[in-house]
Amino acid sequence: MSKLIFEESVKGRKAVSFPKPSQAESAYATIQLPKALAATHPVELPEVSELDVIRHYTRLSCKNFSIDTHFYPLGSCTMKYNPRICEKTAALDGFAGLHPLLPQLRRGEALTQGALELVWDTQRLLCELTGMSGFTLQPMAGAHGELTGLLLIAAYHKDKGNTRTKVLIPDSAHGTNPASAAIAGYEVISVPTDAHGDMDLEAFKALLTPDIAAVMMTCPSTLGLFERNILAIAELAHANDTLLYYDGANMNAMMGYARPGDLGFDVVHLNVHKTLSTPHGGGGPGAGPVGVKESLLPFLPTSIVEKDALGKYWLRYDRPKSIGYIAPFYGNFAVLIRAYTYLLHLGGNGLKEATEYAVLNANYIRAKLKPYYAEAYSRICMHECVFTAELQMKKGVRALDIAKALIDEGFHPPTIYFPMIVHEAMMFEPTETESKETLDRFIEAMIRIAKEAEANPDSFAEKPLTTEISRVDETKAAKAMVLKA
Amino acid sequence: MSFTPHTLEDRDEMLATLGVSSLKELFADIPKSAHLAKLDMPDGISEQEVYDRLHALSHKNAHELTCFIGGGFYDHSIPSAVDTLSSRGEFFTAYTPYQPEVAQGTLQAIFEFQSMICRLTGMDVANASMYDGGTALVEAALMAIRSTNRPRIIVAGGLNPIYRRMLDTYTRNLHIDMEELPVDEGAVDRVKLASLLTDQTAAVIIQNPNFFGTVEDFSDIAAMAHAHGALMIASVYPIAMGLIKSPAEMGCDIVVGEGQSLGLPLSFGGPYLGFFAVQKAHVRKMPGRIVGETTDRHGNRCYVLTLQAREQHIRREKAASNICSNEALCALRATIYLSLLGKQGLTDLAKTCMTKAEYAKAQFAQIKGVRIKNSAPTFNEFMLELPCNASDLVAELIPLGLIAGFPLGRYYPELQNCLLVAITEKRTQVEIDAFVSAVKGLLK
Numbered sequence: 001m002s003k004l005i006f007e008e009s010v011k012g013r014k015a016v017s018f019p020k021p022s023q024a025e026s027a028y029a030t031i032q033l034p035k036a037l038a039a040t041h042p043v044e045l046p047e048v049s050e051l052d053v054i055r056h057y058t059r060l061s062c063k064n065f066s067i068d069t070h071f072y073p074l075g076s077c078t079m080k081y082n083p084r085i086c087e088k089t090a091a092l093d094g095f096a097g098l099h100p101l102l103p104q105l106r107r108g109e110a111l112t113q114g115a116l117e118l119v120w121d122t123q124r125l126l127c128e129l130t131g132m133s134g135f136t137l138q139p140m141a142g143a144h145g146e147l148t149g150l151l152l153i154a155a156y157h158k159d160k161g162n163t164r165t166k167v168l169i170p171d172s173a174h175g176t177n178p179a180s181a182a183i184a185g186y187e188v189i190s191v192p193t194d195a196h197g198d199m200d201l202e203a204f205k206a207l208l209t210p211d212i213a214a215v216m217m218t219c220p221s222t223l224g225l226f227e228r229n230i231l232a233i234a235e236l237a238h239a240n241d242t243l244l245y246y247d248g249a250n251m252n253a254m255m256g257y258a259r260p261g262d263l264g265f266d267v268v269h270l271n272v273h274k275t276l277s278t279p280h281g282g283g284g285p286g287a288g289p290v291g292v293k294e295s296l297l298p299f300l301p302t303s304i305v306e307k308d309a310l311g312k313y314w315l316r317y318d319r320p321k322s323i324g325y326i327a328p329f330y331g332n333f334a335v336l337i338r339a340y341t342y343l344l345h346l347g348g349n350g351l352k353e354a355t356e357y358a359v360l361n362a363n364y365i366r367a368k369l370k371p372y373y374a375e376a377y378s379r380i381c382m383h384e385c386v387f388t389a390e391l392q393m394k395k396g397v398r399a400l401d402i403a404k405a406l407i408d409e410g411f412h413p414p415t416i417y418f419p420m421i422v423h424e425a426m427m428f429e430p431t432e433t434e435s436k437e438t439l440d441r442f443i444e445a446m447i448r449i450a451k452e453a454e455a456n457p458d459s460f461a462e463k464p465l466t467t468e469i470s471r472v473d474e475t476k477a478a479k480a481m482v483l484k485a
Numbered sequence: 486m487s488f489t490p491h492t493l494e495d496r497d498e499m500l501a502t503l504g505v506s507s508l509k510e511l512f513a514d515i516p517k518s519a520h521l522a523k524l525d526m527p528d529g530i531s532e533q534e535v536y537d538r539l540h541a542l543s544h545k546n547a548h549e550l551t552c553f554i555g556g557g558f559y560d561h562s563i564p565s566a567v568d569t570l571s572s573r574g575e576f577f578t579a580y581t582p583y584q585p586e587v588a589q590g591t592l593q594a595i596f597e598f599q600s601m602i603c604r605l606t607g608m609d610v611a612n613a614s615m616y617d618g619g620t621a622l623v624e625a626a627l628m629a630i631r632s633t634n635r636p637r638i639i640v641a642g643g644l645n646p647i648y649r650r651m652l653d654t655y656t657r658n659l660h661i662d663m664e665e666l667p668v669d670e671g672a673v674d675r676v677k678l679a680s681l682l683t684d685q686t687a688a689v690i691i692q693n694p695n696f697f698g699t700v701e702d703f704s705d706i707a708a709m710a711h712a713h714g715a716l717m718i719a720s721v722y723p724i725a726m727g728l729i730k731s732p733a734e735m736g737c738d739i740v741v742g743e744g745q746s747l748g749l750p751l752s753f754g755g756p757y758l759g760f761f762a763v764q765k766a767h768v769r770k771m772p773g774r775i776v777g778e779t780t781d782r783h784g785n786r787c788y789v790l791t792l793q794a795r796e797q798h799i800r801r802e803k804a805a806s807n808i809c810s811n812e813a814l815c816a817l818r819a820t821i822y823l824s825l826l827g828k829q830g831l832t833d834l835a836k837t838c839m840t841k842a843e844y845a846k847a848q849f850a851q852i853k854g855v856r857i858k859n860s861a862p863t864f865n866e867f868m869l870e871l872p873c874n875a876s877d878l879v880a881e882l883i884p885l886g887l888i889a890g891f892p893l894g895r896y897y898p899e900l901q902n903c904l905l906v907a908i909t910e911k912r913t914q915v916e917i918d919a920f921v922s923a924v925k926g927l928l929k
């Protein structure tokens with residue numbers, strides 16, 4: 001158990017020093033805020049040395065599993081290797097030191113041509129990757145992209161005079177899809193999944209009424225399966241002037257093989273922290289750029305980077321039909337630098353290869369685990385495979401128990417209990433950057449766990465045994481509500 | 486290059502296990518008619534070539550000019566240890582801490598972050614972060630509407646004009662009325678506020694210091710809001726908390742802000758850090774992740790994501806927010822930054838910024854035709870009224886190597902002659918003096 005940084009505090013101890021006012025400037029130190037405005041006491045920050053801080057956070061870091069230290073097959077999250085060149089380019093002084101208001105000065109765009117070119121060129125590459133006509137890089141995560149996309153869809157319908165109040169979302173969808181739709185002002189209608197893991201087409205037809213603004217789909221779906229009815233769904237939707245939204249969380253399964261734009265999607269978001277390998281950061285920051293077809297271009301958020309006839313890059317603010325500002329500036333720029341670096345480094349051929357091996361790795365795990373665990377749907381999968389712990393449940397061993405047992409085997413657990421339509425779900429996404437040896441070791445561990453579940457189901461309650469803490473009391477956390485020190 | 490470690494033997498062996506003969510066969514579920522022939526993108530290039538391209542792009546940016554622009558985003562110095570620690574792979578290549586046994590590092594750091602935000606703002610509870618200060622403010626407004634079940638928001642004229650526009654974008658389809666108080670560099674117009682406040686008002690939003698740099702005691706505004714059953718929301722500048730009375734003491738129900746100043750580079754707009762804090766009564770309506778303290782089965786103290794029944798992965802369309810990924814690594818940087826700064830350090834840093842800004846104000850005030858427009862106290866940013874167009878002046882000074890500030894005419898047509906100037910601890914007296922004499926020279 002480690003101390004909190006506050007518990008390491010010693011009165012009077014100091015870490016770094018900051019610049020101080022010069023002698024001439026110090027003459028103005030007597031000017032103070034009036035009493036009614038002034039702080040009543042210093043902020044109780046820790047009093048520690050720089051070495052204290054280094055040791056404290058280095059020690060904390062060692063308590064994490066991460067891609068750098070462990071195989072991390074967390075489904076739906078695409079935990080692939082994060083190339084270090086991307087860290088280096090994102091930290092270049094000419095990017096890191098740039099104030100976002102500079103291009104808003106008169107002729108200020110001349111001061112930021114490199115940054116604007118990067119944004120413009122990333123937009124162009126993402127259009128090609130997805131088959132869309134235009135992109136905004138502003139959304140700061142996948143869910144933010146969803147909300148932006150739905151605001152674009154609302155603007156499209158409003159502009160056409162359509163009254164649309166509902167959005168269709170498959171029951172397998174990620175929770176952010178319905179949450180985003182609700183925040184955008186839509187009522188959410190859930191569409192069931194059929195026995196083979198595709199959208200139930202008959203149910204979809206019945207639900208596709210004239211008040212449906214959009215259908216939000218993940219493709220491949222969150223079951224790791226390619227939606228085989230997609231062309232029919234697109235045709236039906238478009239005949240109803242219903243737009244098709246693409247949740248790009250699973251784009252790692254499709255690069256170079258198919259493009260959402262060609263499949264009929266009108267609005268897409270990408271998760272660059274998944275597909276384009278920008279680091280997950282312990283929960284973020286990511287970026288969720290949004291691409292649209294021609295008919296939605298006028299509604300894209302303020303501002304858009306364009307290139308003029310002389311090859312100069314500039315920001316267009318004057319866009320009367322735009323939904324307006326969804327972020328203060330140009331998105332999570334340093335995250336986008338990493339994505340751009342990755343796109344150039346891999347190129348069209350590398351991206352396609354990444355997809356191929358992501359799908360190969362997932363199918364390899366699926367094939368090897370099939371004899372020991374029940375598949376949610378028995379089909380070739382895309383970049384991830386979904387199992388259920390139903391067989392193990394007969395002995396009382398749950399998906400959660402299997403996850404904890406994997407920790408003792410030295411692996412990060414899969415995503416569990418998602419998608420919600422799969423009972424005791426376990427979703428494995430190995431990604432393309434894992435070797436056959438790693439997969440084999442992982443598969444052996446999973447088989448050992450299956451055998452242990454058969455032979456000794458009671459042993460799971462104690463797992464994990466190898467970590468500093470084990471089986472956290474979540475009820476106590478919610479009841480006690482100790483949320484700060 | 487695709488960072489795939491497979492040898493051809495690996496590939497063939499794996500394909501044989503699957504009983505297929507080529508990688509292409511794995512994509513058979515994609516309709517033939519939609520198969521892509523080839524991405525129209527150049528092939529990959531080496532690490533060195535990518536670096537050279539990015540390096541060249543970075544050199545097409547004028548980052549070396551001395552910057553007096555703030556506007557909510559400030560050029561503060563960042564201690565080296567912040568970069569060292571936040572670039573540890575154990576932190577930045579992990580994800581959301583759903584499995585507490587293998588994520589205590591991230592969880593404890595977030596718990597410390599929440600604690601520091603509470604201490605900075607004086608509030609009871611803070612979340613694990615929002616995308617940025619703007620979206621945090623939008624979420625605060627939406628939260629107030631949900632909790633009070635009322636449709637109106639009153640916005641002070643001193644709110645960052647970009648955040649003001651963001652509020653419009655997100656509320657346009659939600660039947661919410663935004664009511665505006667007049668734009669003024671000084672105090673909020675209490676008379677006008679009183680005339681707008683009704684039992685339909687969900688919240689009053691204020692920014693402190695306001696966009697024009699003025700610091701204000703808004704305790705009486707909070708009291709007015711509360712008297713009508715409305716919530717008080719403030720957007721604050723965290724470094725200023727070293728000198729200014731906390732928003733909690735002024736009566737806030739929700740405090741948000743942009744955490745970029747806490748150890749994050751300007752990076753042309755992101756990634757930044759939204760912070761979000763509330764009084765305890767509101768915790769169940771709060772958006773975003775929250776980490777709580779608890780014990781494990783051996784009774785050891787530990788940390789875990791808690792109160793998740795508010796979140797999208799459990800509540801779906803009924804969730805308090807759609808946020809999933811947040812700005813965790815930025816929050817970690819802020820936590821490390823604040824640890825390095827320490828108790829005395831924050832007060833000292835805030836005092837340094839204010840003292841240098843007062844020095845600069847005094848120098849500018851001596852120039853004929855130039856006036857400090859703020860009539861009330863300021864912190865580290867102030868508004869210069871010039872005898873000429875502020876955009877012209879900024880353009881003229883760029884060749885001298887300095888960005889003089891932000892011309893307010895961009896967002897306020899009536900303020901064409903006004904310039905917003907920010908001073909941080911990084912601006913030396915030499916730089917300030919050079920700026921002052923350049924202005925003097927131009928206006929002669």
Ligand SMILES: Cc1ncc(COP(=O)(O)O)c(C=O)c1O
Pocket residue numbers: 076077141142143144174176177218222247249250271286288808809810
């Ligand atoms: C299928 C799917 N959609 C959307 C999201 C939300 O993305 P973000 O966390 O970037 O907001 C996720 C994230 O895990 C996801 O897996």
